[in-house]
Amino acid sequence: MSRMQSLKKIQQTCGYDFKNINLLEEAFTHDSNRVNDRTIPTYQRLEFLGDSVLNLIVSEHLYRSHPDFNEGQMTNKRKELTEAVKQAQIAEKLNIKDYIVFGQSVKKEQFSRYHSFIESLIGAVYIDGGLDASRSVIKRLWEINDNSNTAANTSCVIS
Amino acid sequence: MSRMQSLKKIQQTCGYDFKNINLLEEAFTHDSNRVNDRTIPTYQRLEFLGDSVLNLIVSEHLYRSHPDFNEGQMTNKRKELTEAVKQAQIAEKLNIKDYIVFGQSVKKEQFSRYHSFIESLIGAVYIDGGLDASRSVIKRLWEINDNSNTAANTSCVIS
Numbered sequence: 001m002s003r004m005q006s007l008k009k010i011q012q013t014c015g016y017d018f019k020n021i022n023l024l025e026e027a028f029t030h031d032s033n034r035v036n037d038r039t040i041p042t043y044q045r046l047e048f049l050g051d052s053v054l055n056l057i058v059s060e061h062l063y064r065s066h067p068d069f070n071e072g073q074m075t076n077k078r079k080e081l082t083e084a085v086k087q088a089q090i091a092e093k094l095n096i097k098d099y100i101v102f103g104q105s106v107k108k109e110q111f112s113r114y115h116s117f118i119e120s121l122i123g124a125v126y127i128d129g130g131l132d133a134s135r136s137v138i139k140r141l142w143e144i145n146d147n148s149n150t151a152a153n154t155s156c157v158i159s
Numbered sequence: 160m161s162r163m164q165s166l167k168k169i170q171q172t173c174g175y176d177f178k179n180i181n182l183l184e185e186a187f188t189h190d191s192n193r194v195n196d197r198t199i200p201t202y203q204r205l206e207f208l209g210d211s212v213l214n215l216i217v218s219e220h221l222y223r224s225h226p227d228f229n230e231g232q233m234t235n236k237r238k239e240l241t242e243a244v245k246q247a248q249i250a251e252k253l254n255i256k257d258y259i260v261f262g263q264s265v266k267k268e269q270f271s272r273y274h275s276f277i278e279s280l281i282g283a284v285y286i287d288g289g290l291d292a293s294r295s296v297i298k299r300l301w302e303i304n305d306n307s308n309t310a311a312n313t314s315c316v317i318s
Contacts, residue, residue, distance in 0.1 A: 045222060048230040052211075052218035059211035063204060063286075071207040127222075131290050 010099055014137045016125055023128050025101075027120035030111075032103030043120035050123030053131070057138045058082055065146050081142065087115035090141050096121075169258055173296045175284055182287050184260075186279035189270075191262030202279035209282030212290070216297045217241055224305050240301065246274035249300050255280075 001009075007024055011017050018024050023046070031042040058081050062074045069077070080086070091097070091114040100117060102108055118141070126134045138144070160168075166183055170176050177183050182205070190201040217240050221233045228236070239245070250256070250273040259276060261267055277300070285293045297303070 044230040045228075045233070048233050049218050049222045052215040056211040056215045059208050060285075063208045063282075069204075071203040074204070074207050123222075126219075 006099060010094060010096075013094055014121070014125070015140050016129065016133055016137050018124070018128050020128055023124040024121070027124040028096075028099045028101060028117060030100055030102045030106060032106040033101060035103050035105060043117060046120040046123030046127070047116055048123070049126060050119035050121065053122050053126045053134050054082055054119060054138060057131075057135050058142075060135075061139075061144060061146070084115045086142075087118040090118050091115050094118075094141070165258060169253060169255075172253055173280070173284070174299050175288065175292055175296050177283070177287050179287055182283040183280070186283040187255075187258045187260055187276060189259055189261045189265060191265040192260060194262050194264060202276060205279040205282030205286070206275055207282070208285060209278035209280065212281050212285045212293050213241055213278060213297060216290075216294050217301075219294075220298075220303060220305070243274045245301075246277040249277050250274050253277075253300070 007021060011024070026041045027043050027046050027050075029040065029042045031044060034040050034042055055078070058078050059074070062069060062077055066074065066077075096114050096117050097108065097111075100108075100111075100114070102111070122134055122138060125137050139146075166180060170183070185200045186202050186205045186209075188199065188201045190203060193199050193201055214237070217237050218233070221228060221236055225233065225236075255273050255276050256267065256270075259267075259270075259273070261270070281293055281297060284296050298305075
């Protein structure tokens with residue numbers, strides 16, 4: 001499968017088509033690629049941004065779908081939904097390791113921080129398509145089935 | 160000055176008119192009002208949400224206006240821009256203490272956590288007007304003068 005076909009596949013899985021495919025490439029480029037060229041953009045800046053996007057989308061989901069939750073309950077639930085172990089599950093489900101471009105210094109089979117690329121993917125979607133697109137991708141990946149963007153709903157299902 | 164005139168004034172200062180003024184009232188209602196009625200909505204749920212909104216807006220601002228920053232530099236700068244002391248300065252500038260509704264158990268002159276109401280205010284703007292309105296209010300209050308929502312710009316001024 002060519003790189004373009006491969007990237008097409010993950011976009012289909014996420015339910016989002018990038019206008020600027022370079023953002024998706026950047027999200028999947030490990031910093032080990034920068035050894036010989038410090039100007040190559042790698043995933044970390046998008047990961048920084050994606051972390052904030054994920055945080056807001058999950059916070060908003062909890063705020064709207066759980067009008068009965070106080071701030072402490074929402075904080076605990078958000079932690080559960082955004083922690084690395086949850087993102088690692090999603091990375092596994094997406095086979096994200098098949099998409100990451102490493103430099104020569106990293107042995108792919110020994111690498112374990114694939115969860116980081118879920119946030120860089122979300123950051124890339126945000127820059128490419130904005131908050132609504134990010135919300136849609138996150139709810140799809142997290143399997144959040146509710147109408148929390150439009151109305152309060154306490155019967156949501158979170159996998 | 161009546162309560163409505165008072166709330167009009169802070170909306171003018173923020174550059175945002177609420178469609179649902181009850182959200183602004185909720186943002187400014189301290190939880191000491193709930194002593195006799197646990198169903199009264201108070202600021203904390205909006206503060207929880209506003210914290211995430213502020214985090215994203217500042218992250219996006221740094222991502223776009225500082226393409227030269229790595230994730231560590233952005234994290235440090237975000238901390239500086241979002242910490243309680245910065246929010247306390249803004250609360251002071253807005254005279255936010257004049258707007259807060261306390262229950263009888265709190266002595267207004269002894270209360271010191273006014274910075275919390277900046278985040279609840281931001282959360283209320285987000286629910287009422289969405290992300291663009293929140294960005295506009297935050298940039299106004301934080302005195303961030305750039306075009307970071309539309310183009311990379313390294314000449315931003317942050318007060």
